[in-house]
Amino acid sequence: MDAKLHLGYMGLIKPEIDLISTILRTSSRLDNHWILVDDGECDAILTYSAEKDFSPLILKPEAPVIMIKRRGEAFSGHAFYKPFRADELIDTLILIESDEQPSLHQKNEAATNHSHTIYRLKKWPPAELLSLHKHYMLLAVYLSRGTKTLHDLTTLSGHSEDFCMQFLSLMNQYHLLDREAGRPKIAPVHLPDVAMPKKNFFSLLRHHLGLDKS
Amino acid sequence: MNEYKLVFTGTTGAGKTTAINAVSETPTIKTDVANTDASLDKALTTVGLDFGQISLTNGDRIRLFGTPGQTRFDFMWKILAKDAFGIIILIDNSRADPLADMDLYLTGFLKELETIPCVIGIGRSEKNPTPGIDDFSIRLAQRNLILPVIPVDVRRAQDVILLIDILMAQTEADMI
Numbered sequence: 001m002d003a004k005l006h007l008g009y010m011g012l013i014k015p016e017i018d019l020i021s022t023i024l025r026t027s028s029r030l031d032n033h034w035i036l037v038d039d040g041e042c043d044a045i046l047t048y049s050a051e052k053d054f055s056p057l058i059l060k061p062e063a064p065v066i067m068i069k070r071r072g073e074a075f076s077g078h079a080f081y082k083p084f085r086a087d088e089l090i091d092t093l094i095l096i097e098s099d100e101q102p103s104l105h106q107k108n109e110a111a112t113n114h115s116h117t118i119y120r121l122k123k124w125p126p127a128e129l130l131s132l133h134k135h136y137m138l139l140a141v142y143l144s145r146g147t148k149t150l151h152d153l154t155t156l157s158g159h160s161e162d163f164c165m166q167f168l169s170l171m172n173q174y175h176l177l178d179r180e181a182g183r184p185k186i187a188p189v190h191l192p193d194v195a196m197p198k199k200n201f202f203s204l205l206r207h208h209l210g211l212d213k214s
Numbered sequence: 215m216n217e218y219k220l221v222f223t224g225t226t227g228a229g230k231t232t233a234i235n236a237v238s239e240t241p242t243i244k245t246d247v248a249n250t251d252a253s254l255d256k257a258l259t260t261v262g263l264d265f266g267q268i269s270l271t272n273g274d275r276i277r278l279f280g281t282p283g284q285t286r287f288d289f290m291w292k293i294l295a296k297d298a299f300g301i302i303i304l305i306d307n308s309r310a311d312p313l314a315d316m317d318l319y320l321t322g323f324l325k326e327l328e329t330i331p332c333v334i335g336i337g338r339s340e341k342n343p344t345p346g347i348d349d350f351s352i353r354l355a356q357r358n359l360i361l362p363v364i365p366v367d368v369r370r371a372q373d374v375i376l377l378i379d380i381l382m383a384q385t386e387a388d389m390i
Binding site for chain 2: 127200204
């Protein structure tokens with residue numbers, strides 16, 4: 001597909017714009033088909049407001065409005081719920097795209113290209129970034145303990161590659177990430193002075209504390 | 215049956231005893247005495263240690279230790295931290311210099327922090343927003359440390375549980 005689809009936005013704050021821009025740019029499912037715009041003609045609009053005046057954006061005829069709502073708020077149209085989940089926006093955009101174009105996209109190789117890159121945090125992220133999603137905190141924790149691959153992150157967190165990649169891109173955008181091509185380390189870190197708990201210890205403790213790992 | 219140790223540390227009045235109470239299945243065993251420090255708004259203060267416990271269904275136990283806050287008892291910090299699976303540093307943001315307080319404990323546990331997971335909980339930050347959470351991260355970065363820093367109210371069990379969850383996540387990350 002040559003022409004990009006335009007997702008207009010209204011009333012979003014900068015961290016939200018950055019987040020959504022990152023989702024559009026990094027999602028392998030969206031295959032880089034969408035770009036975020038704040039003026040001109042667009043194929044969908046993301047907004048908090050129910051107003052019909054979108055200027056300087058121009059909504060194409062029949063193009064949908066995606067309302068930003070609080071999770072739990074009832075809404076019958078296209079909606080993107082806060083706290084944001086990348087997969088939900090991606091699903092919505094693919095649905096909109098499929099209305100315009102008959103075929104859905106094949107996954108490209110973008111995700112697999114990332115599989116051998118190793119990442120590590122340079123410093124603990126600003127609270128404002130971590131507040132964008134409730135699961136960002138733990139992803140930052142994982143990345144703060146030595147180098148990790150995308151696969152490591154998905155294994156540790158239980159989240160999808162898209163979600164973890166979106167987080168990595170956000171960290172990179174704010175210059176918080178060291179990246180290098182390489183092979184993931186094979187041997188676990190040797191920590192002789194630490195009483196390393198057995199793995200089922202965590203599941204039992206989480207259960208005891210009422211924590212839901214998912 | 216395995217036993218694990220979790221250490222709560224921080225300045226006097228930061229809420230170590232309260233935090234342990236929030237998650238311990240048994241009433242915290244305290245070694246409190248009357249507070250003689252007029253600058254502290256509390257009647258009792260811990261001079262030895264606090265102790266609480268969590269028992270798991272397989273018989274494993276997590277011993278929760280609160281260190282004495284006063285620096286004159288800092289010899290006990292290392293004793294308590296030996297073989298711990300995590301250290302929780304609680305900071306009272308209403309004090310005169312919370313960043314210096316954090317420095318004190320980072321220095322006190324410097325060797326342990328090379329291997330033991332650690333998280334920083336900032337208390338009373340809603341009424342005392344300065345320094346901000348990010349200021350603590352910046353100070354940590356100046357010391358070449360990357361540790362999670364989160365605002366907490368240790369009276370809420372969920373906040374204490376989040377601190378413990380972060381320690382577990384750090385340990386899991388070390389295992390992979």
